[in-house]
Amino acid sequence: MSPVVQLQLPLAGPALAETLDGGQCFRWRLAGDGAWHGVSGGIAAELRPRSPNAFDCVLHAGTVDDLRRHFADDLDWHALADALPHRTDRHLATCLAAFPGLRILRQPIGEALLGFLCSATKQIVQIKQMVALLAARHGRVLAPAHCHPLVDNDRGRGPGDCHPIVDNGSRGPAAAAVHALPTWGELAEVSEEALRACLLGFRARHVVGVARFLTERPGWLEETAALPYAEAKARLIELPGVGEKIADCVLLFGAGRLEAFPVDVWILRVMARRYGLHGWSPAQVAHFGRVHFGPLAGLAQQYLFAWERQEARGA
DNA sequence: GCACAGGTAGATT
DNA sequence: AATCTACCTGTG
Numbered sequence: 001m002s003p004v005v006q007l008q009l010p011l012a013g014p015a016l017a018e019t020l021d022g023g024q025c026f027r028w029r030l031a032g033d034g035a036w037h038g039v040s041g042g043i044a045a046e047l048r049p050r051s052p053n054a055f056d057c058v059l060h061a062g063t064v065d066d067l068r069r070h071f072a073d074d075l076d077w078h079a080l081a082d083a084l085p086h087r088t089d090r091h092l093a094t095c096l097a098a099f100p101g102l103r104i105l106r107q108p109i110g111e112a113l114l115g116f117l118c119s120a121t122k123q124i125v126q127i128k129q130m131v132a133l134l135a136a137r138h139g140r141v142l143a144p145a146h147c148h149p150l151v152d153n154d155r156g157r158g159p160g161d162c163h164p165i166v167d168n169g170s171r172g173p174a175a176a177a178v179h180a181l182p183t184w185g186e187l188a189e190v191s192e193e194a195l196r197a198c199l200l201g202f203r204a205r206h207v208v209g210v211a212r213f214l215t216e217r218p219g220w221l222e223e224t225a226a227l228p229y230a231e232a233k234a235r236l237i238e239l240p241g242v243g244e245k246i247a248d249c250v251l252l253f254g255a256g257r258l259e260a261f262p263v264d265v266w267i268l269r270v271m272a273r274r275y276g277l278h279g280w281s282p283a284q285v286a287h288f289g290r291v292h293f294g295p296l297a298g299l300a301q302q303y304l305f306a307w308e309r310q311e312a313r314g315a
Numbered sequence: 316g317c318a319c320a321g322g323t324a325g326a327t328t
Numbered sequence: 329a330a331t332c333t334a335c336c337t338g339t340g
Contacts (some may be wrong), residue, residue, distance in 0.1 A: 025322060120322040126338065127321085201336025206323085243323050264321040280331080305321080319339090327332075 002048075002056040005064055009075050015101040018306040023124045024120050024253050025105055026115045026131045027181070039135070040070050041108045042152055044142045044178040057080060058188035060143035072106050072256070075269025081256070082291060084300050091291075095303040098310070102303060109225050111181050111241075113196045126199070131181065133198035138190050139179035165264045184221070187211040206241025213239060223257040232257070245280065252298040261289040261297035270304045 001180055011019065020028035026040035041061030047055040057067070068074070078101070082188065086093040109117075118130045118173045183191070188211040195204035216218060224235045248262035263282045266293035271277040271285045280288070293300040 022326050033337090116321085121335090122322095122337090123320050123339080129338085199337070201338095202323095202334085203336080240322065245322060249321080255334080262321075266321060311323095316330090317340100320337100323335090328331085 002058050003064070004050060005047070006056050007053040007055075007065060007071065009076065009078050009101060011101045011103065011176075012049060012052040014306075014310070015099040016049065016105075018099050018302075018309075019103045019105065021124075022302070022306055022309070023127075025107055026124070026128045027135070029128070039142065039178060039180065040105070041066065041111065042142065042180065043070060044065055052220050062142075070106055072103055075103075077101060077103050080296055080299055081303075084296055084303075085098035089292075092300060092303065095307040099303060099306050102260065102299075102306060104256075104299060104302060106256055107254050109181055109221055109250060110184050112211070112250045113179060113221070113236075113242075113246075114187070114207070116249040116253075117210065117241050117250070118200060119246070119275075120203055120205055120241070122254050130203075131168040134195075135179040135181050137194070137198060138160065138182040138186060140182075140186075141177050142180050143175075143178040145175065145177040184211055184214045186227075188215045197231070203241065209240030210242075225251075229259055231258070244286065248298075252301075258298045259290070259294045261286055261301050262294065263289065266308055267301060270308050304306075 001301075015265060016036075017030070018112065020029065020038065025038075025040065028036055031037055031046075036045075036049075039048070039061070043066045044060035045062065045067055046058040046060070048057075057064070057136055059067070078310055080101070081096050081100075084092060084096065086096050114134070115127065118134075118163050122130070150190065161313050187207060190211075192204045192208045200207060203299050220235075224232050226232075227235065232243075232251055232255065233247045236242050236282050239246065242250070243265055245262050247258040251257040252260040252262060263286045267289070268280075268282060268285060271280060271288065275288075277285060289301065291295050
């Protein structure tokens with residue numbers, strides 16, 4: 001049987017869907033049978049909600065500890081949300097109530113950088129498509145095709161021990177190979193043309209530029225992640241294709257900096273419609289956000305974003 | 316057919 | 329320092 005992964009706090013319903021498929025990461029998807037399939041770093045997992053804080057879990061690659069780290073299960077997300085100024089902010093209180101348990105996942109910083117370089121003026125569906133193509137064509141294999149899930153544990157069987165499924169009649173479609181995202185070292189070997197073939201458009205030039213930059217400076221990204229927020233952000237903005245917004249996304253989702261407050265068109269809209277900040281510039285809104293929401297502004301941003309997306313879908 | 320999409324960078328005012 | 333524009337391409 002599949003092992004059960006127990007979380008410290010509930011993550012279910014709209015908060016689960018928003019956490020995994022709300023635009024903070026681009027490699028989780030909900031399958032037809034209700035299972036969440038996801039890849040992050042060295043993890044390839046299938047999760048089936050079993051109770052509000054437990055999942056049946058099949059790991060095709062990676063360990064349960066890796067998965068817990070990805071879900072940032074060491075943090076008390078209930079307490080973090082409660083530390084936001086929801087007592088004096090009615091709209092924020094509404095957002096918190098609508099997505100109880102929403103989390104900021106921990107992603108490898110290089111993957112967050114790649115994903116958000118692809119995000120410029122694109123919808124989430126399309127970003128996911130680009131990232132899927134980048135992984136399939138240029139990332140190393142995490143789990144081979146037609147591989148039985150490693151249901152026992154993650155020891156004693158290597159990927160090479162998997163049996164091909166010959167008779168697939170009653171099992172549904174055969175599983176395709178699961179690929180990791182390409183590392184920046186691997187991306188340095190990919191031509192701009194090949195990147196454009198992954199639907200990146202003008203973003204391909206940015207990826208090439210960043211790959212060159214990082215290749216010449218080993219350890220630069222990891223050093224950046226360890227710097228104080230303001231210094232880290234200033235360094236990220238040196239990268240081609242990275243401005244204020246993407247730098248904040250990389251720090252929030254790839255370096256656990258919950259004070260980072262990315263300001264995109266959605267947040268601009270939220271601040272105008274819900275907070276009356278009509279005509280404010282992104283820089284002004286960013287300043288307002290840091291002051292009003294405080295050191296966990298990034299978590300507030302994710303709640304506001306989730307609520308506004310839900311409204312836009314016609315709630 | 317045409318605007319728009321979780322932006323950025325360089326030019327122009 | 330604020331505003332304008334080009335940059336790719338799938339989706340409605």
